[in-house]
Amino acid sequence: MSDASSTGPGRPRGRPGKARPALLEAAIREFAEKGYEGATTAGIARRANLNQPLVHHHFGSKEELFRTVLDVLFAELREAVLPDGELGAPASMIRRFVLFTARRPELARLWMIESARRGHHADYVLEKHIGPMTAMLAPLLRAAARDGVLPDVDPTMLLYALQGLASYPFLVPEQVRKTSGCDPGASEFAERYADTVLAILTGGRRG
Secondary structure (H helix, E strand, O other): OOOOOOOOOOOOOOOOOOHHHHHHHHHHHHHHHHHHHHOOHHHHHHHHOOOHHHHHHHHOOHHHHHHHHHHHHHHHHHHHHOOOOOOOOHHHHHHHHHHHHHHOHHHHHHHHHHHHHOOHHHHHHHHHHHHHHHHHHHHHHHHHHHOOOOOOOOHHHHHHHHHHHHHHHHHOHHHHHHHHOOOOOOHHHHHHHHHHHHHHHHOOOOO
16 A cells, blocks of 8 residues: 555655645745745755655745745734734734734744845735735824824834834844843743833823
8 A cells, every 4th residue: 555645756745735834834934034035945845844846846936935925924914913804903903913923923034134135025015915004004093193092103104113113022032032031932922022012102092
């Protein structure tokens, strides 16, 4: 009897049904550490403990895989921040954003690398993901400012501040460990840090 994971000559080998998600998670980590230029499909396959041909079998080219990674990460972000597909209270949205960034720092790391390169990948993210999200969130932030919940500043500038506040300790985990003794990967740290970000942005106001 043949093994369920075996294939014929020239066919990629891997765990049926499990290879694609394993490769996707490996790609997320590889791209977040090395960026598009530094990552390789061979490195992604090694991370997943699978054969390199499986990468191309499931995702096509490296470029197609990279766009899939970007789309998946931003879909996770939208689901985390807007769980019902609708805008909620600003404070709740901000907390969810910080907790998502703590749980999934790969998105912030990857965006930092690619936006600095100012290439077509950055254009893709801005046009497909960040631009639409900014347009959707700006009215909520304006309304929160009018209600006294958030500072009365340009909503786009506020989004920049929020992104920086939410992501910094998770972009520099070693600094956090050595200067505070805290583990930035721990849920307790994420909750405390979310409280801090909210206190900075809302001044203790609720909404």
